[in-house]
Amino acid sequence: MRAVPALQYEIYMLKYLSIRCVTALIVILGVATLVFMLIHIVPGDPVEVMLGESAQPADAEALRNALGLNLPLYQQWLNFMSHLGTLDLGTSLHTQRAITSLLWERMPATLLLACTSLTIAIAIALPLGMLAAVRRGSRWDVMAMTFSMLGISIPGFWLGPLLIMVFSLWLGWFPVSGREGIASLVLPAVTLGTALAALLARMVRAALLEVLNEDYIRAARARGLSTTAVVWRHGLANAALPIITVLGMQFGALLAGAVITETIFSWPGIGQLVVEAIQKRDYPVVQTCVLLISFSYVVVNLLTDLAYAVLDPRVRLA
């Protein structure tokens, strides 16, 4: 690496970063187009589906005009994109409120839930994965990997009700649903975080095992460093990059999982909004929420990739 002159390296870097950003932009455009198409690939007249078959023709015509559905498809697409560009997301068919304000209202709850779940997942997975890697083949390893397998296989929509049953109904420790204080956050966050913790524990173990065979680890051991110091300072530091990448990729799954978790716990976030909007056939809201979640997923992945490239000079444009 040192053989590459600094300036040349920076040019590489700049090229990599810009190409990565442009790709992300194209993907975002594609995602928006796909979401735009969603309403058009549904068989039948979208207006009729939204209003029900008993709707008056005048109402249907009014809604068609309001949504611009009688324009040619490419015109609708251009309108959709330009509205997106100006962050004019339209109004909810059901509440007649601006979708932007609905999202602002719901966003904090989802972010809080997602971040807490992420923290719980990391807090469980990191020590568990490290223990399993350091004591490979031991009882600890078997236990950690059993937990991981169980966690990956247990569906959130079953774990949630189970937790409610035990900790809310029987023990009375936490509220059943809603968002009131810290206590109400615990069960949803654990429900959402379990699958991620399980997957992450596997990844931490695998990444560490790969690193622990390296020469510099043997060198550190030979210098008489304690196991803890070797694992933390030399092992984890070098295994961090793949772990961060997986975290970024899993962030999207976390947001999608929030849809089900928020429904179980009546958590007033974006996920609950999506499900409510689907039930009320409020398509503009469904479209916007799906777009928002996918966009944040693309952005998070872009940021992880960029961080990866900045942190690890070995990553260059493939």
Place this chain on the structure above:
Amino acid sequence: MRLSFPVLIMIAWVTLACGTFFLPLHPDDLLLSKILAAPEGQAWLGYDDLGRPIADRVIMGARTSLYVALCVTSLSLVTGTFFGVFAGWLGGWWDRCAVLVIDIFIAFPGILLAIALAGLLGPGIMNAVIALSVVGWVGFARLARAQTLAVKQRDHVTAAIALGTNTVQIVLRHLLPLILAPLIVEVTFAIAGTVLAEAGLSFLGLGVQPPQASWGSMIRDGTRYMLVAPHMVLAPGIAVFLVVLAVNLSGDALRDRMDVRLRERT
């Protein structure tokens, strides 16, 4: 030895699902006197809120989940493999466009796109299959493309090209057999994912419709009676959990046995 538990569970799953055509089941019979009744001698999983036997409904749920899993996985496998091999084999601009399409579909996290699509298409088992297939093919496409790119460079393929063998034959006889092992491993994980996703859609009311039984909708119905009839949530939940666990375990075992190095599932 290591396979015995998952294999047993999977055999039970498939047998029960097929058995629904022969067994004397009464999943839709309402017994008003038995509403929310706990498990007992005859009905060993108890009754639900409408007085229907839960054991019979869990068995019918096995059929629903197996049907959806098989349809979605085979549709995704065929479409994804074709797309991936096509992109990887042709290379160049075809490949770049294909990667872009794959990236766009992957940008929809988890089953979010399936939830939205199932919501728009309306509930129903066929719509659930369509929604899940639209999401499911991407994993196979990405894997098949990567594998094709690797195998395409091998000497025996170059030799076949030099001998003037036609492309279809090269792909079918020299390429597909070599990329099959990772695809099979991916199939097991796709089946586990589909069982979870179908139950998830049904839990949200977007999958199969009543009175048809699905493990997901049974769990949803049960959440309203957790204090008085916990068996309504426990029985279908254990069924989903065991099946997904068994399929995941066999996927892991297959991966170890076939010595396939895959990316971790996302």
